[in-house]
Amino acid sequence: MANELARWQFATTSIYHFLFVPVTIGLAFLVAILQTAWYRNGRPEYRSLCRFFGVLLLINVAVGVVSGLVQEFEFGMNWSAYARYVGDVFGGPLAMEGLAAFFLESTFLGAWLFGWDRLPKAVHLATIWCVAAGTILSAAFIMAANSWMQHPVGYAMHNGKPELNNIGAVFTNPTFLWGYVHVILAAFITGALVMLAVSAWQILRGKSQEAFTLTAKLSIFVLVPATVLTMFVGSELGVIEAKYQPMKIAAAEAQWETCKPCGFSLIQVGGGAEDKTPSQIIEIPHLLSLLATNSWNGEVKGLNQLQAEYEKKYGPGNYVPDVFIQYWSMRIMAYLAGLVLLLALWAGWLLHRGTFATSKRFLRLSIYAVVTPFLMNTAGWMLTENGRQPWIVQGLMKTINANSPNVTSAEVWISLVAFVLIYAALAAADVYLMLRYARKGLPAQGEEEGGGADKTAIPGFAY
Amino acid sequence: MSLHTLWFILLAILWVGFFVLEGFDLGVGMLHAIVGRTEVERRAALNTVGPWWDGNEVWLIVAGAGTFAAFPAWYATMFSSLYLALLLVLAALIARGVAFEFRSKYDNATWRETWMWLMSVGSLLIPLLVGTALGDLLNGLPINANGVYTGNFFDLLTPYGLWTGVTLTCLCLLHGAIFLRMRTTGAVAERARALTRPLGWAAIALVVGFVVFTRVVVGHTQVPEPVQVLAIIAVIFAARLAFTEGVGWAFTSSAVAIAATVGSLFIDLYPRVMVSSTSGAYSLTVSGAASGEYALKVMTIVAVILLPVVLAYQGWSFWVFRARVVVPDEPAAPSAPPAVAPPDAPVTPG
Numbered sequence: 001m002a003n004e005l006a007r008w009q010f011a012t013t014s015i016y017h018f019l020f021v022p023v024t025i026g027l028a029f030l031v032a033i034l035q036t037a038w039y040r041n042g043r044p045e046y047r048s049l050c051r052f053f054g055v056l057l058l059i060n061v062a063v064g065v066v067s068g069l070v071q072e073f074e075f076g077m078n079w080s081a082y083a084r085y086v087g088d089v090f091g092g093p094l095a096m097e098g099l100a101a102f103f104l105e106s107t108f109l110g111a112w113l114f115g116w117d118r119l120p121k122a123v124h125l126a127t128i129w130c131v132a133a134g135t136i137l138s139a140a141f142i143m144a145a146n147s148w149m150q151h152p153v154g155y156a157m158h159n160g161k162p163e164l165n166n167i168g169a170v171f172t173n174p175t176f177l178w179g180y181v182h183v184i185l186a187a188f189i190t191g192a193l194v195m196l197a198v199s200a201w202q203i204l205r206g207k208s209q210e211a212f213t214l215t216a217k218l219s220i221f222v223l224v225p226a227t228v229l230t231m232f233v234g235s236e237l238g239v240i241e242a243k244y245q246p247m248k249i250a251a252a253e254a255q256w257e258t259c260k261p262c263g264f265s266l267i268q269v270g271g272g273a274e275d276k277t278p279s280q281i282i283e284i285p286h287l288l289s290l291l292a293t294n295s296w297n298g299e300v301k302g303l304n305q306l307q308a309e310y311e312k313k314y315g316p317g318n319y320v321p322d323v324f325i326q327y328w329s330m331r332i333m334a335y336l337a338g339l340v341l342l343l344a345l346w347a348g349w350l351l352h353r354g355t356f357a358t359s360k361r362f363l364r365l366s367i368y369a370v371v372t373p374f375l376m377n378t379a380g381w382m383l384t385e386n387g388r389q390p391w392i393v394q395g396l397m398k399t400i401n402a403n404s405p406n407v408t409s410a411e412v413w414i415s416l417v418a419f420v421l422i423y424a425a426l427a428a429a430d431v432y433l434m435l436r437y438a439r440k441g442l443p444a445q446g447e448e449e450g451g452g453a454d455k456t457a458i459p460g461f462a463y
Numbered sequence: 464m465s466l467h468t469l470w471f472i473l474l475a476i477l478w479v480g481f482f483v484l485e486g487f488d489l490g491v492g493m494l495h496a497i498v499g500r501t502e503v504e505r506r507a508a509l510n511t512v513g514p515w516w517d518g519n520e521v522w523l524i525v526a527g528a529g530t531f532a533a534f535p536a537w538y539a540t541m542f543s544s545l546y547l548a549l550l551l552v553l554a555a556l557i558a559r560g561v562a563f564e565f566r567s568k569y570d571n572a573t574w575r576e577t578w579m580w581l582m583s584v585g586s587l588l589i590p591l592l593v594g595t596a597l598g599d600l601l602n603g604l605p606i607n608a609n610g611v612y613t614g615n616f617f618d619l620l621t622p623y624g625l626w627t628g629v630t631l632t633c634l635c636l637l638h639g640a641i642f643l644r645m646r647t648t649g650a651v652a653e654r655a656r657a658l659t660r661p662l663g664w665a666a667i668a669l670v671v672g673f674v675v676f677t678r679v680v681v682g683h684t685q686v687p688e689p690v691q692v693l694a695i696i697a698v699i700f701a702a703r704l705a706f707t708e709g710v711g712w713a714f715t716s717s718a719v720a721i722a723a724t725v726g727s728l729f730i731d732l733y734p735r736v737m738v739s740s741t742s743g744a745y746s747l748t749v750s751g752a753a754s755g756e757y758a759l760k761v762m763t764i765v766a767v768i769l770l771p772v773v774l775a776y777q778g779w780s781f782w783v784f785r786a787r788v789v790v791p792d793e794p795a796a797p798s799a800p801p802a803v804a805p806p807d808a809p810v811t812p813g
Contacts, residue, residue: 076542433565
């Protein structure tokens with residue numbers, strides 16, 4: 001029971017955390033680009049845009065940072081058996097993340113926030129780039145740690161525990177390299193779609209249209225290549241996962257029997273653990289072989305065969321992850337990515353013709369499109385984390401053995417309820433502030449953000 | 464020196480760094496609604512730590528993550544035994560972190576009042592609970608042969624742990640009051656100055672009590688260690704100087720007092736990292752809880768390269784934003800003078 005609850009808690013808190021992280025990474029870069037443009041051309045609307053999106057960034061960072069703290073503590077609080085077992089390898093990247101990324105991000109974010117009129121322009125520009133660098137460094141270390149759970153490398157067993165013996169292997173783990181690029185690109189898509197949605201809204205409202213056309217253009221310039229690349233990298237990642245975690249991919253396709261060549265199920269009814277043969281299915285021949293193995297007639301092992309293999313290797317037990325979650329998280333991610341790609345191509349076309357700022361249909365659609373990256377990001381993580389089950393570290397430790405032996409169900413209940421309540425309140429405050437600021441539009445010339453409406457606005461005070 | 468010991472020292476430095484740096488912004492958080500009566504004054508008080516509080520907090524995160532990397536068994540036992548206490552710490556860190564960012568983003572009295580309370584209570588809970596936790600490491604908690612905690616939440620509230628928590632909280636208050644006096648002008652600075660007197664006396668009493676209590680808990684010798692004598696001397700200096708013009712020295716003294724108090728815990732702890740009150744044989748030790756040689760070597764190289772860089776840019780940030788926050792008397796009109804005086808500007812009262 002405590003184990004089950006701890007899993008719910010980790011799933012809830014990490015999904016929540018990852019709603020904010022990609023916005024932070026994406027917007028940090030976009031704001032840095034805006035500020036670079038302002039630094040080079042000196043046009044005041046760039047400064048206004050930079051501060052406008054900077055506020056949205058800051059509201060997000062606040063929630064992203066505090067929900068990240070929870071993740072860091074949870075390993076020891078709920079999963080102490082895991083922490084004890086893997087700390088030798090897994091703890092390293094987390095400590096490096098703190099030293100290399102968190103200090104950088106937080107120190108320079110403070111300097112950026114308070115440095116507007118105090119730092120030389122070039123130094124102030126450098127601070128926002130340091131923040132952006134901090135965000136992607138942070139993602140690198142945490143992805144290296146996570147990838148080690150998916151595909152453990154660079155260690156030897158010592159006294160019954162994995163002990164690090166090759167740090168280079170941890171950072172060149174193919175699961176890490178491809179997964180990391182995939183996540184960073186997804187973050188760029190998220191940031192770009194947020195910026196596009198806000199800009200489209202402002203253009204439709206007829207406020208500061210020219211300025212927001214600039215940010216809409218910028219977001220489309222980022223969105224188009226990022227979407228194409230993410231899909232390519234994601235499909236490569238699928239091939240790597242099929243190699244190291246075949247269960248994950250077989251479950252994502254609800255592929256119970258080994259096939260060669262394999263068709264890709266576009267949509268199906270049934271095919272879960274209880275009814276292994278789907279009652280209805282629409283299939284594209286050869287596509288799964290192509291996706292999972294990069295070859296036209298490649299073989300994909302079925303769940304039944306893999307289950308038999310794993311039982312032989314690891315002893316009795318159920319080694320098949322939840323097929324329903326795998327199948328649908330994969331499809332939600334991929335199908336939404338397809339829609340985003342269409343939107344991006346349409347945007348590129350309108351941009352080429354120079355008419356995107358007047359296409360009401362496109363602008364309206366762009367506003368609604370802002371929900372897609374959050375759904376895709378969540379589905380992507382569910383696919384990768386659920387697909388690792390029943391393992392917490394693939395092949396080394398099962399999730400069922402990883403929770404803290406001394407922590408009772410009652411304690412996990414208390415913390416789970418506490419986090420859900422706190423997070424709900426935070427989300428409400430965050431969304432409320434984001435909408436308020438997004439609606440507010442650009443400050444008039446010479447007026448600081450918060451300006452006229454805020455009677456207590458004091459130059460130099462950020463908080 | 465073995466890498467185990469080196470990492471124990473590094474972690475002690477991270478904890479010291481956390482309390483010295485975050486100490487003043489926690490103090491400011493606790494005091495901002497007391498030294499500031501109006502909204503503008505409260506904003507001014509919080510903006511004194513504006514550019515830094517976030518970076519200061521990272522010292523705590525790195526202390527936690529460093530423990531995970533260098534001493535997994537310590538991290539596992541400590542974080543799981545402190546379960547509900549850490550839940551409260553997290554809630555406090557969340558409330559406070561978000562309060563900074565959100566409070567002024569919506570001009571509404573209820574909204575600000577809510578964040579004011581969350582900021583004040585959050586800033587109080589963090590040093591109280593984290594201080595209690597550090598005291599518990601030395602005092603001892605019921606831990607069995609497998610390093611598993613066998614007590615409940617109330618077993619965490621040991622008298623020594625609580626004394627340590629209260630002592631560190633009071634030191635943070637004094638540190639914060641001195642900082643506010645140093646960094647603000649006018650009524651806010653005056654109120655901060657007035658607060659340093661009772662806080663100074665309380666801190667002296669608590670630190671002396673802490674030293675005596677520590678000797679009792681550690682047991683084998685009654686003579687205070689040099690670091691504990693230093694803590695007492697430093698807190699006396701801080702309390703005395705806080706009232707004079709030498710406020711910079713007062714701040715240095717309160718920093719030393721905090722560093723010596725936290726440092727003393729780790730000095731008495733070594734070579735143990737977590738004492739078991741069930742049996743001395745079950746106490747976790749640096750060698751028993753540590754990661755393998757290779758992992759420690761890698762972490763050492765990373766820390767040796769990165770720590771000086773971090774110290775350099777954090778130092779740079781402290782230097783660049785060193786100017787006092789001038790507290791405007793009235794809500795600023797659009798034509799108000801800049802709120803920040805040049806670094807060398809004389810202090811103008813009122």
